[in-house]
Amino acid sequence: MYQSRMRPLLVTLAIQVIFIALVLMVGRYFMLHYFAVPAELAKHSEDVTRMWSIGVRYDLRIGGLFMSPFLLVGFLFCANRFTWRVLKTISPYLMGIIMFLVVMVTISNFYYYQTYHNHFDIFAFGIADDDTQNVLLSIWQDYPVIRAVLCGLLLAFISFRLAKHTLRDKARQHWHTGFFIIYLLIATIVLAIAARGSVGTFPLRRGNAQVSQLLILNKLSPNGFMALDWAINDKKADESFAPVSHERGKALEAQLGISGLNARTPVNPWLAQHKPNxxxxxxxxxxxxxxxxxxxxxxxxxxxxxxxxxxxxxxxxxxxxxxxxxxxxxxxxxxxxxxxxxxxxxxxxxxxxxxxxxxxxxxxxxxxxxxxxxxxxxxxxxxxxxxxxxxxxxxxxxxxxxxxxxxxxxxxxxxxxxxxxxxxxxxxxxxxxxxxxxxxxxxxxxxxxxxxxxxxxxxxxxxxxxxxxxxxxxxxxxxxxxxxxxxxxxxxxxxxxxxxxxxxxxxxxxxxxxxxxxxxxxxxxxxxxxxxxxxxxxxxxxxxxxxxxxxxxxxxxKDIFPTLYNLSLSDTPYQAIAGRNMLAPVDDPSRAFGYNVTLWIDKNGAYPMSGNPAFYP
The missing domain is CATH 3.40.720.10 (Alkaline Phosphatase, subunit A)
Known part of the structure; x- marks a missing residue:
């Protein structure tokens, strides 16, 4: 009985992964059709091929990630008649919800690009950071929300019906146990590869989206879900930038013992006439x-x-x-x-x-x-x-x-x-x-x-x-x-x-x-x-x-660019921060130190930047 339940589950997952990938591919096709210039695409035909190759792998990755939990649960639930009935009853609804999300994210990514000329990025979180009510009102007025929802519901219903059909109980020929185990192992490996998007050392990642000098191809390589994932990670890593007062800056300069953050290279008529690379x-x-x-x-x-x-x-x-x-x-x-x-x-x-x-x-x-x-x-x-x-x-x-x-x-x-x-x-x-x-x-x-x-x-x-x-x-x-x-x-x-x-x-x-x-x-x-x-x-x-x-x-x-400026530019202002010219005829003692986030060095020795204060000659 176990394989008569597991086999239709695997068929269902395969169909759902392909369906999800197809929807994401169609979304990419429409974005390419509406936003790319055909004459430019003709000049980058190999890059277009590369964009589709990477894009399909991104799409299969999303499908694989969504369906993997069903496989993991299925390993256990297919062993019992009651749990199998629960799984085959609930799964079509969950798969319908997933398809609805896939459609809505794909459509939203289309209109986000239309507005901001980029796939989802950190600025997509403006709905939470800005006036939420006005942002939502603008979305309702400017975008086809109802048609998008109806499209999502239609494809969600199709996904639901497909799952209901493929998960139905019916008489199936019993396979040899060894053959079934191999079949199950291969199916699991294929789904895992799809979820990684790669068979190499690293899974398919953000850097793979950069496929061309033609910017739009790089923007269309990832689907909306991948772009959202990157945007969420960027949001988590985002820093809060706030103005700093002039007084606070001067206090920090005094504490460090430097005269200021800015400097100027000496007047050098020869460099002014012979600017080096x-x-x-x-x-x-x-x-x-x-x-x-x-x-x-x-x-x-x-x-x-x-x-x-x-x-x-x-x-x-x-x-x-x-x-x-x-x-x-x-x-x-x-x-x-x-x-x-x-x-x-x-x-x-x-x-x-x-x-x-x-x-x-x-x-x-x-x-x-x-x-x-x-x-x-x-x-x-x-x-x-x-x-x-x-x-x-x-x-x-x-x-x-x-x-x-x-x-x-x-x-x-x-x-x-x-x-x-x-x-x-x-x-x-x-x-x-x-x-x-x-x-x-x-x-x-x-x-x-x-x-x-x-x-x-x-x-x-x-x-x-x-x-x-x-x-x-x-x-x-x-x-x-x-x-x-x-x-x-x-x-x-x-x-x-x-x-x-x-x-x-x-x-x-x-x-x-x-x-x-x-x-x-x-x-x-x-x-x-x-x-x-x-x-x-x-x-x-x-x-x-x-x-x-x-x-x-x-x-x-900190000392690299002050050194380069002094060797290449005449009478030029620059931000020295705490750096200085390493080849200066007379060294600047107030800036004659090295800084790493974990360590400070000067001519006398080393000072760790963490733990108890210490000095090593």
Missing amino acids: VVMTVMESFGSNMLDFDKPGVNDLLGHLRPHFKEDFVFKRFLSEDNGTAPSLAAMLFHSPFENISHSSEQKVKLNGVPFDVYKKAGYKTIFISPGNMAWRNLVNYLPRQGVDEVYDQNTLMEMYPQSASELGAWGVPDDYAFRLAEKLLSESKKPLFITILTITNHPPYETPKRYHPAPYALTPEVLKHSADTKASQKNILETYQFAADAFGQFVSSVEASPAGDHTIIASTGDHQMRRLNAFYPQEQVLDRAVPFYLHVPKPILAHTKWTYDPNRVGSH
């Missing part, structure tokens, strides 16, 4: 805790970057602002302590004084490149609002370098494609460029392109002592770290040898420490939060600026 590379997990294991010829972690580390400026007593990519980026690029600012309630606010703004006002073209997917943290939309002229991510790179598509990993294409594009832009530009590059390869699951031939690396005793992985995994980590550094080193070499070489400043740092490594506290607490700050400055620029290099100066991410 500036390339700032934020390298994924380029931590000093891993770099400390570098040993030429034995465990080579720098590759082609090694000669540049010897010839150029490198500060190693240097901390990342935070211990994750998003918060470190927010601090460096947006001067914000809130990692969610790019997809918060303030995501549409233009910031003044951030690096893109400073360079844009100085006459630069501003560019952001990443081999990853910039749907991440809504950067694809937020960066242009902050003054970025062009944003390139994995989709652009796969179009420009088709061979990169076969090397697409969990987080994007290999880093060297981003550097190749940056080199191309530098060679073609007729005006100074400010380029920010965010790399991604040195990230789990730690995979390098098959074409890469690594320099020697080894599991030395120190590596094994700090390893948190198996030997095989640790080898992958070492190779990936080397690949990322090597790719950057080759980029520096190529630019240095090019016509743009004598007027291009190149800087790099890590976004945070290398993960998967154990740290022994307190003796390694600074190393565990440290990242190098590398700086290549062409000789003509050094000859026309005042500088002093002291590799023992301490600093952190």
Whole structure:
């Protein structure tokens, strides 16, 4: 009797998943038909195909998630005659309700896009934050609420009738027990895959929605439920932003011992006439805790970057602002302590004084490149609002370098494609460029392109002592770290040898420490939060600026852009916050410190930012 109940339940779930997916697909089709320009779609035919491929997987995921609870309950309820009757009586009604919700969310997402030119986002919660009565009145007046409800009820009734029909009791041929178990196992696996949307390491997620440079295709990839889920997560992570008084600001400055948050670069007529390109590379997990294991010829972690580390400026007593990519980026690029600012309630606010703004006002073209997917943290939309002229991510790179598509990993294409594009832009530009590059390869699951031939690396005793992985995994980590550094080193070499070489400043740092490594506290607490700050400055620029290099100066991410401004801009105001020029002829003692959210360092030693007050010389 168990299989005579379980089999119709599985058929019912399959039909319902397909029905839900079809409704969501129809909603996407109508949005594409009404909001996209056919001429633009014709130029991006491959992206349209990719949008449908990802979109269908999102739709099946929603169907799988909705139906999975019925399967889990069915495993138990099909074993008893009474519980089976309860299940087959209630399920059609619940499935009808689910279909009604699917239809209403799909229609609502259609009209939300029509109004706000975006799928559901954090602003959808305005109905709760604003004048609820007037918002509801506006919805009633401006949108076809009755027709939407009737459509939802019709499809809900169809879903209800389908479930009633497929769940009915009737005589069924008995299958062999072994065959039935295999059938049940396969059905369970298929439903689980549908609910994940993927058979890979990661389930289908937000970043997968970024399929094209054509913005509408990225907006139509997810269905309304996926967009709502992201909006809810954004709402939970949202920060409350409130004005701060001038008096409070001055009190904080006095407490810190600095004269103000703003500064100005010196007047430099040569820089005013010869504005150099500036390339700032934020390298994924380029931590000093891993770099400390570098040993030429034995465990080579720098590759082609090694000669540049010897010839150029490198500060190693240097901390990342935070211990994750998003918060470190927010601090460096947006001067914000809130990692969610790019997809918060303030995501549409233009910031003044951030690096893109400073360079844009100085006459630069501003560019952001990443081999990853910039749907991440809504950067694809937020960066242009902050003054970025062009944003390139994995989709652009796969179009420009088709061979990169076969090397697409969990987080994007290999880093060297981003550097190749940056080199191309530098060679073609007729005006100074400010380029920010965010790399991604040195990230789990730690995979390098098959074409890469690594320099020697080894599991030395120190590596094994700090390893948190198996030997095989640790080898992958070492190779990936080397690949990322090597790719950057080759980029520096190529630019240095090019016509743009004598007027291009190149800087790099890590976004945070290398993960998967154990740290022994307190003796390694600074190393565990440290990242190098590398700086290549062409000789003509050094000859026309005042500088002093002291590799023992301490600093952190806050000091990077003040250093770059002083090397590239003449008589330009900027927000120093508490940062300073690391190459200044005379160091500023009030700002000569490094800050991480867990640690503070100065020339005397280290001060943990949590627990009881402590000092380590």
